[in-house]
Amino acid sequence: MMGLDGAAGPLTLPLLIKALAGDKDRVVATNAFFMGFSHFAKIIVFGLIGFSFTDYGGLLVFMVAGAIAGSWLGTLLRGKINLNCSLNC
Numbered sequence: 001m002m003g004l005d006g007a008a009g010p011l012t013l014p015l016l017i018k019a020l021a022g023d024k025d026r027v028v029a030t031n032a033f034f035m036g037f038s039h040f041a042k043i044i045v046f047g048l049i050g051f052s053f054t055d056y057g058g059l060l061v062f063m064v065a066g067a068i069a070g071s072w073l074g075t076l077l078r079g080k081i082n083l084n085c086s087l088n089c
Contacts (some may be wrong), residue, residue, distance in 0.1 A: 008038055022076060 012034055013027075020026045047053070053060065 009035060024081065028078065030076075 009031065013031055016030055017026050020030065043053075
C-alpha cells in the first residue's frame with residue numbers, strides 16, 4: 001500500500017495562506033474542507049481496492065480521538081496566534 005497515499009496538507013496550505021492572506025479562520029476552515037474531502041475519497045478508494053478497515057478498528061478509534069482532541073486544542077490556541085507577529089514578539 002506504500003505510495004498510494006500522501007499528505008496533501010503541506011502542498012495546499014501555503015497556497016491557502018497566500019490566497020486568504022491574514023484570515024486564519026478562513027484558512028483553517030478551507031483546509032479542513034479539503035482534508036475532509038480528500039480523506040473521504042481515500043476511504044472509498046481504499047475500500048474498493050480491498051483494504052480491511054476492521055483489522056485496524058482499535059487503531060482507527062485512537063486516531064479519530066486524537067484528531068478530535070487536536071482539533072479542540074487547535075481551536076483554543078488559534079485565538080492566541082498573531083499572524084502579524086514575527087518570532088521575536
